[in-house]
Amino acid sequence: MNTHKKLLLTAVSALGLCLSPLHAEFIPLLLDFGPTTPTGANLTNSPYHAVSGASFETWNILGTSDVASGLLWGNGTAATGVTLDLGVSGDNNTVNESIIDFSTQPSSSSALGGRTNTGVFDGNSVGKDAIFNSGSPQLGLKIGGLALDTYYVYVVGINTNLGNFASNPNDGNLIPMNIGALATGDVATLDTDGLSAVNIPNNVFSSWSQGANYARFEVTLTNDNPYLTIFTYDNSNRGFLNAVQIVAIPEPGTLVLLGIALGTLLIFRRRQ
Numbered sequence: 001m002n003t004h005k006k007l008l009l010t011a012v013s014a015l016g017l018c019l020s021p022l023h024a025e026f027i028p029l030l031l032d033f034g035p036t037t038p039t040g041a042n043l044t045n046s047p048y049h050a051v052s053g054a055s056f057e058t059w060n061i062l063g064t065s066d067v068a069s070g071l072l073w074g075n076g077t078a079a080t081g082v083t084l085d086l087g088v089s090g091d092n093n094t095v096n097e098s099i100i101d102f103s104t105q106p107s108s109s110s111a112l113g114g115r116t117n118t119g120v121f122d123g124n125s126v127g128k129d130a131i132f133n134s135g136s137p138q139l140g141l142k143i144g145g146l147a148l149d150t151y152y153v154y155v156v157g158i159n160t161n162l163g164n165f166a167s168n169p170n171d172g173n174l175i176p177m178n179i180g181a182l183a184t185g186d187v188a189t190l191d192t193d194g195l196s197a198v199n200i201p202n203n204v205f206s207s208w209s210q211g212a213n214y215a216r217f218e219v220t221l222t223n224d225n226p227y228l229t230i231f232t233y234d235n236s237n238r239g240f241l242n243a244v245q246i247v248a249i250p251e252p253g254t255l256v257l258l259g260i261a262l263g264t265l266l267i268f269r270r271r272q
Helices: 003-018 021-026 040-044 047-052 252-271
Strands: 029-033 060-062 083-089 099-101 108-110 130-132 138-144 150-156 177-184 189-191 198-200 215-220 227-234 243-248
Touching: 047 150, 047 243, 099 138, 150 177, 150 227, 177 215, 198 215
Parallel strands: 029 060
Antiparallel strands: 029 243, 083 099, 083 138, 099 189, 108 130, 138 227, 150 215, 150 243, 177 198, 177 227
């Protein structure tokens, strides 16, 4: 076997390893909360797609119920073992308004978009519809069954029925959202008092902008804390959850291997 063929086989093998089922975690989990199914350009209209340029289009369209099975990865393959558990806090008049109870699911799923329905929130965008619980300031999502790894987690939380910064920057109805994400055990309740959260003003509509209309977190799941848990709350009386995208962060060694493989293939192509 000549040197060129050996180089080609080595490159193909390395590339195959990078793209093998061992690295299937690089395929995202795409969660769209609310009753509206995205179509056309909105299938790739999300914070994750804007950052990555990826073309995965399989969204899980979810309501207010827990999910024990049947979820799909962004490429349409089964997300075997991945589960979702929704919860809400007590109402604003109780001492439990910071404690999310995962035995109680949110009450409402709405297409929304009554006032914010332009730009990235146009049409059947995954960012426009949402789930929430009237009277409960906090909403929680606990995700089980993910591989123990480090993930980027993109979260959109906005009430698109209230406020329209695009037409009126001084709109008093504009509702920012506080969003947090962390690794936990299989907790029955989550007290968010004292937990870190990012305040998202929800004041940009023309494009996806981290810190303006979505939050991104880096979360590492471990044996002690294997669940990815997300919470949202506003400064009024309802937490909203519109869309979540989850994708594992490639390990540095994998990126090096992929770079070597692609570089070798490029060299081989130039020599032909």
